[in-house]
Amino acid sequence: MEEAKRDEEQSKQQQIWSWGAGTEGQLGTGKLEDEYLPQLLHLPFLSSAESISTLACGGAHVIALTSGRRVFTWGRGTTGQLGHGEMLNSLYPKPVSSLQSYVITQVSAGWSHSGFVSDIGLLFTCGDGSFGQLGQGDYRSQSTPVKVDYFTNNFVNQIACGMRHSLVLLNGNQVYGFGSGKRGQLGISRDKIKSINLPQVTCGLEDVQIVSISANGDHSAAISADGHLYTWGRGFAGTSDANFPQLSLSSLRCTEAALGWNHGILLTGDEEVLMLGGNYHGVLCDLEKMSAVKHRPDSSGVALNEVIGLDGVKVVKIAAGAEHSALVTVDGAIKTWGWGEHGQLGLGNTNDQTIPQTVSLSPDIQNKEASLNVYCGSGFTFAIRSLSVNPDNISRN
Amino acid sequence: MSYDDVEIEDMEWNEELQAFTYPCPCGDLFQITKDDLRLGEEIARCPSCSLYITVVYNQEDFLGDNDKSKKKNLEPAKQLPISWILLLMIKVLFGYAD
Numbered sequence: 417m418e419e420a421k422r423d424e425e426q427s428k429q430q431q432i433w434s435w436g437a438g439t440e441g442q443l444g445t446g447k448l449e450d451e452y453l454p455q456l457l458h459l460p461f462l463s464s465a466e467s468i469s470t471l472a473c474g475g476a477h478v479i480a481l482t483s484g485r486r487v488f489t490w491g492r493g494t495t496g497q498l499g500h501g502e503m504l505n506s507l508y509p510k511p512v513s514s515l516q517s518y519v520i521t522q523v524s525a526g527w528s529h530s531g532f533v534s535d536i537g538l539l540f541t542c543g544d545g546s547f548g549q550l551g552q553g554d555y556r557s558q559s560t561p562v563k564v565d566y567f568t569n570n571f572v573n574q575i576a577c578g579m580r581h582s583l584v585l586l587n588g589n590q591v592y593g594f595g596s597g598k599r600g601q602l603g604i605s606r607d608k609i610k611s612i613n614l615p616q617v618t619c620g621l622e623d624v625q626i627v628s629i630s631a632n633g634d635h636s637a638a639i640s641a642d643g644h645l646y647t648w649g650r651g652f653a654g655t656s657d658a659n660f661p662q663l664s665l666s667s668l669r670c671t672e673a674a675l676g677w678n679h680g681i682l683l684t685g686d687e688e689v690l691m692l693g694g695n696y697h698g699v700l701c702d703l704e705k706m707s708a709v710k711h712r713p714d715s716s717g718v719a720l721n722e723v724i725g726l727d728g729v730k731v732v733k734i735a736a737g738a739e740h741s742a743l744v745t746v747d748g749a750i751k752t753w754g755w756g757e758h759g760q761l762g763l764g765n766t767n768d769q770t771i772p773q774t775v776s777l778s779p780d781i782q783n784k785e786a787s788l789n790v791y792c793g794s795g796f797t798f799a800i801r802s803l804s805v806n807p808d809n810i811s812r813n
Numbered sequence: 814m815s816y817d818d819v820e821i822e823d824m825e826w827n828e829e830l831q832a833f834t835y836p837c838p839c840g841d842l843f844q845i846t847k848d849d850l851r852l853g854e855e856i857a858r859c860p861s862c863s864l865y866i867t868v869v870y871n872q873e874d875f876l877g878d879n880d881k882s883k884k885k886n887l888e889p890a891k892q893l894p895i896s897w898i899l900l901l902m903i904k905v906l907f908g909y910a911d
Contacts, residue, residue: 437840439861476840492840527836546825579836598823677838738838757862758839795839 429803430467432457433777436737436760436796440476441507442491443796448507452759452766454777454799461488461509468800473737473793474525474577479532480509485519487512487532495528496559497543503559514560515540526577526631527794532561537571537587539564547580548613549595555613566615578631578649579677583638584615585629591618591638599634600659601649608659620660621646632736633677636661643669643685652679652693653719664692665720674736674792676754681741682720687730689743690720725771726751737792743772744788750775750799758795777801819843819857821850821870833857837864850875 433454434443441448445455462468462482472479477491477498488509489498496503499512512532519535529543529550540561541550548555551564564572571587581595581602593602593616597609603618618636625641634650638661645668646661669685680692726745733744740754740761751772752761759766762775777799791798816838824833827842833850834842837859843866845857853872858865 437861440840442840475836755838757864793840794836 431777431779431801432459432468433762433799434796435762437476437758437794438796440492441505442473442476442478442793444478444490444507444509446507450758452762453764454762454775456778459509461511467802470523471789471791471798471800472523472525472530473791473796473798474530475527475579475794476796477525477528477530478509478793478798479523479525479530481520481523487515487520487523489530492528493559495544495557497525497528497530499530499532499542499559499561501560503557512561522574524575524577524582524631525793526582527579529577529582530561531575531577531582533572533575537567537573539567539572539575539584541575541582544580545613547596547611549577549580549582551582551584551594551613551615553614564615574629576629576631576636578635578675579633580611581631581634581636583618583629583631583636585626585638589625591621591626591629592616593618593636596634599650600657601631601634601636603636603648603658603660606659618648618661628672630673630675632675633738635675635677635680637673637675637680639670639673643671645670645673645682647680647692650678668720672734674734674741676736676741677738677794679736679739679741681723681734681736681743683731683734687732687746689723689726689731689734691723691741692720723753723772733789735790735792735797737797738794740792740795740797741772742775742790742792742797744790748786748788750777750788750790752797755795760792760795760797762797762799775799815856815867816864818867818869821868821874824857824868833868835866837862839864847875 433456435451435454438450439448444457466482466484468480469483470481480488488511490506490509493505494503520532521535522533524531532540540563542558542561545557546555573587574585576583584592593604594612596611604616626638627641628639630637636649638646645664648658648661651657670682672683674681682690730746731743732746735742742752751774753769753772756768757766763773786801786803789800819835824835827834832844832846834844837843839862841859841861843857843859845868855867856865857868
């Protein structure tokens, strides 16, 4: 019996844990409680051959894409963000049935809305539309994913959902914004834009080849093919808002950006992590303790800081919640820091941390072929450990 | 320390909670009622955590609202036109005889 159980455990190709704020069912634990330690999830909806390929975590909901190309959502659904055709929370992962006839390849979860991109470049949105963040030409909320007709003749590559705005990256390189624009997060006009409900081109990126976009809170960011980071929207660490994309420190080669509500973290080509802003809430990182050498204010006033306490350990993944951050090191450790009141750091308590702390995942498997990934919602965190067949796939993509 | 300063126009009226709300980073909502605003309260709290925001608004805007809602919700009987009262009396007196 005992042995059979162990065999079953070992044959599993994937383990999923969640922790942090859970009162909307966003942890997928089947309970409406905060969890201070990583909880190993049992997800019977996945067939034995199916695994989760990516997660998107929002204000209090989660979107999962499976290897079987299915879309599942759970957590808060009161504005339709789960896409189940109703305005109700879901304690357990449920399939988004209206997307079954499409192959969804990329998803994003905002504060209370969701975006889905298909393999043929179609964009679907659902959830809260009261700021125009669904891009449907109105201010209505939708409880089922609706195709964004504006892009009918375009191939959508990516969607990024923030608190009340959305960004879209087209195959043809343009970045579009829609929804609330009060802090400049749409990047579409020099004048103050309250909100727009149809996509409009973000200014200043027309001649730049953008490869990825991100949005959270009232922040927006894009990374170019040559590794340049552009940010716009709400200013970091008390700096003024930017109505247009600002180039941050052109000497930096950036591979990934993750935004919070008052900070951002960047992964560089050297597998180093840098932080934008971060001292706003006083808990994300202690600026005074940061290496002075690495404090590099650039022309736009955006200060980039090294994250202390990593001691040169290389990093392969980053994620940011509203006020906390997480990363995966090259040697397979998950570290978290920032605001911890809901247990979102997974350290067994509600303390804040200014220095990245190692999260222990149970059961611990010392398997060099296991790849780890981490995802942050506003006040919660998910970790996924997958056993990849090919060791070359370890933690990188 | 206040997490943020938020203008009342950036807050959303939530019918269910009967409060103006704004997203809290924990996932819940900062909340402040019209009564709070009438009294000059500036702090909107999150019921799930220790964070709070400072609401930027003009108290006078809500003092006016006070009168309106009072008339609408609390003293409807006094506002009923005579014809309605007569109609009601007729209904009460003769309605059951039908």
